[in-house]
Amino acid sequence: MLDMAEEKDLQSTVKPKVTLRDVHVHYGDVHAVNGIDLDLYSDKVTALIGPSGCGKSTLLRCLNRMNDTIPDCRVDGEILLDGKNIYDAKIDVVQLRARVGMVFQKPNPFPKSIYDNVAYGPRIHGIAADRTSLDEIVESSLEKAGLWQEVKDRLDDSGIALSGGQQQRLCIARAIAVSPEVILMDEPCSALDPIATAKVEALIDELSGRYAIVIVTHSMQQAARVSQKTVFFHLGEMIEQGDTTQIFTAPREERTRDYITGRFG
Amino acid sequence: MTDYQPFEHEQDDTGVDWNSPEMQARLHRRNIGDRFFRFVGFFAVTASAFFLVFLLGNIAQKGASGFLQTSIEIDVAFDADILPDPTNLEKDAFAAAVAQVNMQYLIRQALTNRFPEVTGRRDTTRLTRLLSSGARAQLRDIVIKNPELIGTTHRVSLLASDEIDQVVKGNTDVSVDEANRKLTDMELGWLQSLESEGRVTKDLHTRFLTSGDSREPELVGVWGAVAGSGLTLLVTLLTAFPIGVFAAIYLEEFAPKNRFTDIVEININNLAAVPSIVFGLLGLAVFLGLMGMARSAPLVGGLTLALLTLPTIIISARSAIAAVPPSIRDAARGLGASPMQVAFHHVVPLAMPGIMTGTIIGMARALGESAPLLMIGMVAFIVDVPASINDPATVLPVQIFIWADSPERAFIEKTSAAIMVLLFFLITMNGLAIWLRQKFERNW
């Protein structure tokens, strides 16, 4: 059995996958994210929670530079992926996004076949050497996404023909297919019913050992269910971060407590 | 604890080695592809802008001088023997008497006085051709206005002929061989001599904006066509606007959703894409053939253009009406308004800015339209400015078409100038539409 001090030591020897140092995001004059310091680990699901407009989605989008597509969005500070600043001029954003996958709020499968949806990423990045290995990637991605059994006989059907939950798992399979190291999820279940939500959450659990997963969610229960680490944002600032159990039983900050217990802020 | 290994997460089982040379080369290729795409797109936009600038610049460069006109000052002896005596004549009678006088004689006299070396019938005729055939009417007007000139010699400024005008403006290349140009060296010599005396002037050509068509380029004006366009558009507006708005109100607010209204809707969308010349054929067959209306009249032109603009107006009015939020209708209905009252008291007034914008744009399109009007005979040569919707008339774009077809070199600048007038009206109308849209733009 480890005693407390030893446990702490162990923690510090694990290298964080992604490190944020004093990250600020501005939209024009709006200071959306204010000085965030945060470590994300490969074996953990990190949940970002906070009221709407607190900057959590903005921060999420910084991690694969999806903010680049928004005019007058400025990101300052350092975001290191395996120790390299992803905002460095030498970083190729195309490569970055392959390594840092993303799943969106609303399922957005392409209006193509299920197979082509999953094969899209490997094809553009040239990951599969031939048709056979592409087939393998598609199968294993769908399997990891828990969708293989449901769709293996209709890979040529349109991805849009699937149910909402299946669509979202297809999008996750699509993201996994390029073997990302980090997966960002922006309220992935907000458009889904409880059963579909449960399946996606089960999938997140399943994936949690293999990828650094960051999930933005408005459902506190979901954050509590799927994450090991929870970060609370308020008005663009990080108020508290910690083990999910600690945040949900004994938050240190009053604002965190007020938010998660549903009190007047 | 010593056997503990830090996590090594950089490689997954299906991991991709992004740093391999193959992958780096691939990335490089893909990024070049992206830049190429962006460049082609940028080129397309630039090319479009270039076309526009080239087109407008070309027109403006050709047309600017169309607003100027060369005049030549000559010393005319207002011979009392030829001209009537104003002292014992009524004003009208005097004018009628002056009109009888051969002004060409006075002009010839004045010119031969200036160039005494010119003899012979052919050369004298050439000499008088320095001036426009409109110079006679000009001189007549001067005499009628200033009877006191009779018996004196006075320097008057008269319109130069189109060929002279073009030389003065530098539009005609005088360096080519004499055989290949209209003006002889002799005529150019006269011109030079006049120029050296400062008798050749270029002035703003108000006549161009105030008179009707003519066979002579230096005498033409766009006013006839502008008036024709105005009358035609008036007819178009008065017919297409109420019918279009009524139809839009019916289709948006009252029409039952059934097969028939579906057909009406599809039909309207298709009508909007029917070539304009087909509407001309319809106008020809129905308004002229069947109903026997007068050819070349703004009435027929306006009705034909109304057929053409009706779909546009219906479509834009419908979208303006559809943009009024249902909550307004619910509110009015909740107060006990009948469907008609809801439509006419609430929905239509709120949609009016949008309807007006669409209508103005439709009208602007009708203003620029010429093909269907060719079908119904608005392409005739008409000197008089039309005063009513039944007078023969032409419209600005057709006037442009007619002039563009004319062989005289001077018509190029007149055509271009007329295009500038047309574009001025179009820009004004579109500007008005944009202003309306911005002033009344509402985000529900």
Place this chain on the structure above:
Amino acid sequence: MNQHILSTYDDELKEVRSVVVRMGSLAAEQLADSMRALRELDTELAELTRVADKKLDALEVIAENTVVGVFARRAPVADDLREVVSALKMTTMIERIGDYAKNIARRTLEIADGKGVILMPQLLEQMSAEAHEMIQDVMDAYVKRSADDAVAVWERDDHLDNLYDSTYRQILARMMENPDQIAVWSHYLMIAKNLERIGDQATNVAEQVFYTINGEFLEDARQRRNAGD
């Protein structure tokens, strides 16, 4: 403390809290009554006290239902979570206190029934006063949300344990002196044990109060404080 956005949630939490407080005062009262009956060998009062435990049981059921309802509908987290979890545990503990008081009353009846009546030893009086005070103090700490007061109650348990040891030794001596009174003395011995258990339960309640307020376990906190010292 801020109110919840849903005021009915606040009402439910208040309900839980007030049931706990009512149970606490009821248990304290029961203890006092049973001890008075013992002191005066008032069989009527003892009988009443024994029956009064049913009220405590009923309140525990109410508390349990409310807490389960909060869990099911509100999914409490953070201090709300601690509040209801602790309340659930505290009601069980207080119910136990009631059971011990009932036990004292039962034994009172038997003592009164028996031949050879012996008056209650003085030490038992001291123990019951201590236990009663602990119950009251810990409920005060709960109502006032005072972690320090809860710690103070917790620390008094040692004193009660010492009293018990003294009482135990004294009764054991009496038994040896008067073997024919063993039956009566063994009843007193069991009552002393009950009082000691009541003190333990009050201590447990104090731990729960501390956890409810601070979100950490009293033992851990004390350990950390000692390590820091």
Place this chain on the structure above:
Amino acid sequence: MTNSTILVLIALMAMFAFAFMRQKSVAVVGGATEALHSLPRYHGYFAALLVLLPGLLVLVLWLATGKMIVENLIVSGLPDELAAVYADRIDLLINRIRLVAENGTGVESDESILAAAARFNQLYARGIIATLVFSFAVGAIGFVHASSKVEPDFRARNSFERILNGVLATSSFLAIAITLGIVASLIFESIRFFQQVPIEDFLFGLKWSPQTALRADQVAAEGSFGAVPLFAGTFLISLLAMLVAGPVGLFAAIYLTQYASQRTRNIAKPVLEILAGVPTVVYGFFAALTVAPLFRSTGAWLGLDVASESALAAGLVMGIMIIPFVSSLSDDAITAVPESLKRGSLALGATTAETITKVLLPAALPGIASAFLLAISRAVGETMIVVMAAGMRPNLTANPLEAVTTVTVQIVALLTGDQEFDSAKTLSAFALGLALFVLTLVLNVFALSMVRKYREAYD
């Protein structure tokens, strides 16, 4: 007395009816207007419509048919010898009579025609009077009817609104009437044309030379009406136009929606709008006077023989004209693709170009395809540019440097010179118009159905 006078009189009568009935409704209830079911002004509106609509109907009927009726009367009353001369050319005769009737006696010398013209004017004047009387009569009936209805319980508003609803519905059905009018007039004249020229000669004939006798007694070379060279010319010029407008318009749309900054868009969009707003006659002038000579001289410099009215110049300028059309429709089609698809692709590490070619364009394909079809339809039907910049000579060639002629050019040429209604030459214009209408209609319908089909596939 003219038609417009009648219009004014009917309007005045309607206004009077409005004022009168409003007063009357107030009088009926002794000023206590709250006793009326409908407000006084609705009684007025109701009466005004009852007067106005029948009167207008009579007037419109007269305008639409009056001249025909009068003409028929004239023809039936013609002296026999005149009728005999013009036995099968009645239209020509009527044209002459009309000309006199409209323009005065100066244009004609034939006594019998002058007489017929005088009779025409006389009859027409009578017709106007009759129309006036008749429209007043029906107006009066409406007035009396409305007057009898003025009662407190009469639901004037409901009745008025029912009539108004009818007016609105009629307005929207007018759109159908226009289409029917187009179809009917084109088909009617075309049938007459095909009675003179076999339809297969028209559709498959390779020679277009629409010369027919101008006078009945003139013996002229048989005209030939093979429209293939015209279709070929139209196709060639449309193809050239699309070769310019297709890529330029599509790439402009792609650039503006995917790459351009807001500032660039703010400049480029108005530029394209202005380009779209320039009248076609201006493009025609530009093509004929600037582009064609430019190509000719460039061709000469390169040693190529470029016709002064080359298909290339007309096609290029037409292409420029269509650029904004293609770009704005493609722009709509691309922006209609959900933003989420684009973000999904970018988040997988696709470049913008890959996102466009692999996700956006396939999804927007139906919209873009229909944009192209509509653009082709536009090019096929475009008139002024080709009239001014393309040739007049039918020429079956695929060489863009030569002059070709198009369907629209020929329609204009056939109908703007001297014309007579009955000749094959004039009628052939309607046959060409019909062909043009059918072709563009097929393109439009196909474009719209294509959108629908793909939309179903994606939904």
